[in-house]
Amino acid sequence: MREFCLVLLILATIVEAAVIQHKIKWRQSERMKMAKSGQWKTFSESRKLNLAAPRVFASHHQGLMDYYDLEYIGEVTIGTPPQTFNVVLDTGSANFWVTSNIAPSGRIPNTYNSNASTTYVADPKAWEIEYGKGKCSGVQARDTMAFGTGKDELRVPNTTFGMATDLSADMTSQANFDGILGLGFQSLAVNNILPPLMNAHAQGLLDDPVFTVVLGHRNNDAGPAGQITYGAIDTESCTSNFSWVPLSRAAYWQFTVSKARFGAFSGGPYEVITDTGTSFIGGPVDAITAIIQALGANYDDQYDMYMTSCSGDFPDFELTIGGKVYSVTPKNYLLNDFDGTTCAAAFFAFQSDSPNAPKWILGDPFIRQFCHIHDFGNNRLGLPTQKKKSASNYYFLTGLIGAIMMKLF
The missing domain is CATH 2.40.70.10 (Acid Proteases)
Incomplete structure (x- = not known):
């Protein structure tokens, strides 16, 4: 009793x-x-x-x-x-x-x-x-x-x-x-x-x-597209099989990627950040140039974007973090907002000479691929995959299980 x-x-x-x-x-x-x-x-x-x-x-x-x-x-x-x-x-x-x-x-x-x-x-x-x-x-x-x-x-x-x-x-x-x-x-x-x-x-x-x-995945109609759960791990939307990634600097959500790979391109290590306020994935000029070439993308001055076929056989964008490979699929890095056959490549190039500045910005395509569990008490990030089942509205259950998981971790 x-x-x-x-x-x-x-x-x-x-x-x-x-x-x-x-x-x-x-x-x-x-x-x-x-x-x-x-x-x-x-x-x-x-x-x-x-x-x-x-x-x-x-x-x-x-x-x-x-x-x-x-x-x-x-x-x-x-x-x-x-x-x-x-x-x-x-x-x-x-x-x-x-x-x-x-x-x-x-x-x-x-x-x-x-x-x-x-x-x-x-x-x-x-x-x-x-x-x-x-x-x-x-x-x-x-x-x-x-x-x-x-x-x-x-x-x-x-x-x-x-x-x-x-x-x-x-x-x-x-x-x-x-x-x-x-x-x-x-x-x-x-x-x-x-x-x-x-x-x-x-x-x-x-x-x-x-x-x-x-x-959530983008669509052509304004509407619900995911959620942020405050105070717990979202166990309804995210799998439980993940490892914590320690932050290398607690200002942005910044950590180290040992290798970035896309087709024949491979480079690293890099300092990177994840950023919900950036719609594309940004990276070094040489890396983005290689990615655009691998996609066979051409610059379209009307859209001011690099465009390619939506149906091409394209590789995943792979990042090795803590010995584990995280793959962003074409579904998330190609934007199908046009005629159904032509997609925009969600990449942009930028350059920073500051030694502490990140070399990659992992924007919404990366965040759509993986849940992001931000632990600002322990300066770490969890990146589990999203469950295929859409997030439910059972807030009590999500909060209860998520809080228990935090205690266990």
Whole structure:
């Protein structure tokens, strides 16, 4: 009887922990919409877009995020009563910001009104973030925010975020999102703010310092496309057979790949990061050149992409991590958004001379292939394969089993 009561007590402790599943939506990027309508070439020339531009890893630079390529969006709320925003859930940055209602008018649908929130606290410290294709600036504030909306939400009081009052033209001219929520480490954050999820854990709102990202396969209709589970391993969507990969640097989610291989190309070792805010896979010029050649891809100036046949017999993109080979299949690195027979190769080249900077950016094609279990308490990453069965809505079961797995590991 005593042992039974002890088991019940342990289970009750686990059940009380906050485990939330945050649904992710897929939206066709502004770039793809314009490419299909024949407007992208003229537009890209006007803004001098260069997808092979270097990703900058200096202070206050968050890298090659082109707003016209973003596709995965999640809902958050700020304030009391809550104001809802569609934001990029970005593991490649650490700051949280949304557009203020005093910013210049543009196509951004939702803006934050501090006067409408009873929990707003002024914190007028200036901030500025420069991305690869735009920048924004404003002042800080504190308020209650929530991951998700409605009953399935994780509310985090006293969260520091940015109210963007000045945005570059690239950001105000698109309509896919209202801001960015960074899921990187505090050392990456402008003004050294505590990122919202780490703030949630510091307040005891998560049982474990972990979140699981599951991205669904792209489709041609906007809609559900995966989820992020906060506080547990998503056992409904991810297999249990995986090994932890230690981070080589806890700023980005950065680790070491001993070898990268595609057809005849082989190279390494490399420092790499995974990044939900990057739609393609980026790598060194020599590697990407070899990949494009192996795909028989040709540059299409209308789409500003390298295009190839969707039905070709192409190799997997293989990465050796901790002695294990992780393979990205053509289903995930070829984008079939066009006529059904021609696909875009989801690769881009970039160069960085900084010794600590990553040489590869493993964006959405890699993340669609593997679940990403981010353990920011132990600075490690788990990369199990996705289960064939789609993720269910049994949040209780997912949270319970996931919390138990974290205890066992």
